[in-house]
Amino acid sequence: MTPALALDNITCTFISKDDRSQRYTAVADSTLHIAPGEFVSVVGPTGCGKSTLLNVGAGLLEPSSGQVRVFGEPLSGINRRAGYMFQSDALMPWRSALQNVIAGLQFRGVGEAAARSQGEEWLARVGLQGFGDRYPHQLSGGMRKRVALAQTLILDPDIILMDEPFSALDIQTRQLMENEVLELWNASKKAVLFITHDLDEAIAMSDRVVVLSAGPATRPIGEFRVDLPRPRDVAEIRMHPRFVELHAQIWNVLREEVLKGYQQQKIKA
Missing domain, CATH: 3.40.50.300 (P-loop containing nucleotide triphosphate hydrolases)
Known part of the structure; x- marks a missing residue:
């Protein structure tokens, strides 16, 4: 293989x-x-x-x-x-949790509606449904890690x-x-x-x-x-x-x- x-x-x-x-x-x-x-x-x-x-x-x-x-x-x-999940928080403090999750999709040119739909789905997958409007400073360390995980996996990398x-x-x-x-x-x-x-x-x-x-x-x-x-x-x-x-x-x-x-x-x- x-x-x-x-x-x-x-x-x-x-x-x-x-x-x-x-x-x-x-x-x-x-x-x-x-x-x-x-x-x-x-x-x-x-x-x-x-x-x-x-x-x-x-x-x-x-x-x-x-x-x-x-x-x-x-x-x-x-x-x-590959998708890369860093040791320290790599979230953008001026963006909400949802906006952080979909940043990579937006960079790839995915439309706003489609990106937000996928972002909400991934926030739900990592147990953060309803927290999309929160900013990083409003989240616990574990919640920030969940956002970072969703941010990485939403791009569907073949290697993590x-x-x-x-x-x-x-x-x-x-x-x-x-x-x-x-x-x-x-x-x-x-x-x-x-x-x-x-x-x-x-x-x-x-x-x-x-x-x-x-x-x-x-x-x-x-x-x-x-x-x-x-x-x-x-x-x-x-x-x-x-x-x-x-x-x-x-x-x-x-x-x-x-x-x-x-x-x-x-x-x-």
């Missing part, structure tokens, strides 16, 4: 603006393939390059070497077949890129949002590349978990198939014996890299 998103031998090296002789390689010779309909999570130490790989897949960052392919075609520029989208939420709201995403994903089966620091979240949501090494020059060092039954409730699945087994296996690989990353952060500080 042709991957929905293929990152092959990706290296990303950044050059200092002040001293061009200083270079930092964030990602080195990394290969990662996401199949159509597959939910893949990437975990790794803080600052190891997870978001760098995501930005390469989105076409927001051109790698120093390697190739990105989208459904078999080389990627040049922005990945038009998510960069720690729920990290700022309290645990109860976070689990509600995780289940919301799984329900929507199960209905459409898009390819998902999900970046997270939370190993529990990665296992509970994914078909596959990829572990990255500590930076610099991060690369995949472990890959685990999550053979837990679907559909899943992210709270209940944590009590499944296989979940506990997978958590122990992945943590055995991840623990040393987290300690390396922690020591590097201490040295920088």
